[in-house]
Amino acid sequence: MQFFHPDEVKFLTPLWTGERMEDGRPKVPAGVLERLRRLTLEEAWGPIYQKGYKYQFEGNLKRTNPDPDYRLVGRAVTAVLMPTRPDLEELLRRQGLEREGRRGTFNQWVIDSLVEDDVVVVDFYDKVRDGTFVGGNLSTAIRTRTVRGGAVFWGGIRDMEQIVHIDGLQIYHRGEDPTAIAEYVMTGMNTPCRIGQAVCLPGDVVFGTQSGVLFIPAHLAEEVVVQAEKSHVRDIFGFTRLKQRIYTSAQIDTAWTLPMLEDFVDWIGRDPAGESYRHLTWEEELEQARRKAEEK
Numbered sequence: 109m110q111f112f113h114p115d116e117v118k119f120l121t122p123l124w125t126g127e128r129m130e131d132g133r134p135k136v137p138a139g140v141l142e143r144l145r146r147l148t149l150e151e152a153w154g155p156i157y158q159k160g161y162k163y164q165f166e167g168n169l170k171r172t173n174p175d176p177d178y179r180l181v182g183r184a185v186t187a188v189l190m191p192t193r194p195d196l197e198e199l200l201r202r203q204g205l206e207r208e209g210r211r212g213t214f215n216q217w218v219i220d221s222l223v224e225d226d227v228v229v230v231d232f233y234d235k236v237r238d239g240t241f242v243g244g245n246l247s248t249a250i251r252t253r254t255v256r257g258g259a260v261f262w263g264g265i266r267d268m269e270q271i272v273h274i275d276g277l278q279i280y281h282r283g284e285d286p287t288a289i290a291e292y293v294m295t296g297m298n299t300p301c302r303i304g305q306a307v308c309l310p311g312d313v314v315f316g317t318q319s320g321v322l323f324i325p326a327h328l329a330e331e332v333v334v335q336a337e338k339s340h341v342r343d344i345f346g347f348t349r350l351k352q353r354i355y356t357s358a359q360i361d362t363a364w365t366l367p368m369l370e371d372f373v374d375w376i377g378r379d380p381a382g383e384s385y386r387h388l389t390w391e392e393e394l395e396q397a398r399r400k401a402e403e404k
Contacts, residue, residue, distance in 0.1 A: 111204055111217065111297040117310050120300065123327035124311065129183070131221070131298060133311035134326035136183060141225060141313065143333050145179045146384070149317045151336035156324060166304035167320030169260070169280040172271050180278040180316030182227035182257040184308050184323065186301035187218045189232045189263070189292045197293040214294035215241050221297075222253040227314040229323075231301045232263025236283040238290040239263040244270030251277040260314060260321050262303045280321055334388065341385040345372050348381070366397040 110116075114132030124134035144152065149165075156164055190196075204210040210217045218228060219242075228250060232239045242250065242259065244267035250259055251274050258278040265271065265281045266288070298310035306323055308314070313324040324332055346360040349371075359368065373390050376382035 109200070109203060110208065111210070111294075112208055113298070117298050120309055121311055121326060123325075125327070129223070129311070131310075133183060133185070133298065136311070136313050136326050136329045138225060140330050140333050141181050141183075143337065144181050144313065144315055144329075147333070147336045147340050149315065149319045149322055151339045152315055152324060152332055153322055154339065155332045155335040156322070156328060159328065161325060161328075163305055163307050164323045164325075165320060166306040168304055169320060170283065171278060171280055171316075171318070172265070172268070173278040176318045178278055178318075180227065180258045180260075180280070180314060180321070182225045182254060182314050183326075184229045184301075184310055184312045184314050185218065185222060185226050186296075186298055186308055186310050187214075187228070187230045187294055188296040188299055188301055189214070189230065189235075190295050191233070192291045192293050196295075200293055200295065213289075214292070215246065215289060217294070218297060219246055219249050219253070222250065222257070224253075224255045225257060226254045227257045227316075228259040228261075229301055229303060229308045229312075229314060230259070230261050230263065231303060232261055232292070234262055234282055235292070236264035236285050238285075238287045239292070240266040240285055240287060240289050242271075242279070243267035243288075244274075247271045247274055247277060247279065250279075251275075258316070260303055260308075260316065278316060280316055337385055338388055341376065341382060341388070342372070344381055345375055348375075348379075363400075364397065366394075366401045369394060369397045 117132030121134050127135045129135050204217055230241055241261050241263055242265055261281040264283050264285045268284045301308045308323040311326045313329045315322040349355045
């Protein structure tokens with residue numbers, strides 16, 4: 109068993125065909141991550157759910173950063189922890205320390221592996237007392253290494269008074285406790301990971317909002333962002349036209365007619381609110397609307 113195993117990570121993520129990180133994780137482009145920051149969780153969740161990925165969201169978590177507009181976005185580095193067992197703990201510590209040249213403790217191994225735009229995702233089997241994966245020092249290390257990243261812990265944290273003052277950091281967790289991390293063993297790093305009712309694979313795009321955390325499969329990330337952007341800009345247009353009393357709510361909430369869709373595409377090209385979405389194409393939607401109009 110190894111903690112650094114690029115070939116196993118590639119085995120777990122065969123649908124990803126793009127560039128990979130040194131550890132084998134899919135490297136979803138930074139531009140895709142940045143576009144995701146403008147969207148809502150529901151907009152990103154819809155395309156995933158429709159494709160059958162029904163266990164990608166967990167909302168039963170606390171946040172260290174209460175800002176409702178803050179978005180946690182990054183590539184998942186996963187870890188799985190279990191209650192300690194002396195023989196297993198000795199075996200796995202030796203693997204990391206002697207064979208892989210790691211230093212420190214299991215949780216430090218994970219954090220020391222982070223790079224820019226990473227998010228730590230840890231299944232600590234819902235342990236809070238003696239299950240505090242990070243405190244002030246390691247939270248600072250996460251912020252420094254990931255730049256814009258953060259963490260998702262199905263377990264606890266400590267030093268909350270210090271963590272809340274670390275700018276640009278978001279940590280989702282199950283609770284706070286003054287105890288230090290103890291009596292655990294890490295059985296996997298960059299392996300499949302469970303956060304509550306959600307499943308996360310290494311390299312998944314982590315998307316955290318005030319609603320909770322969504323894990324987007326890497327091979328779907330760009331498609332999800334495109335579909336979410338389309339949903340987002342349609343909402344902006346819909347709100348605008350409702351305020352202008354041009355369309356009714358019934359018209360906005362049902363399939364748009366060809367004239368409505370043409371009005372929408374024209375609005376994107378002219379209105380400053382549509383400027384950030386002019387890279388999107390609407391030929392398919394227009395063609396479908398034309399066919400429906402001809403059928404009538």
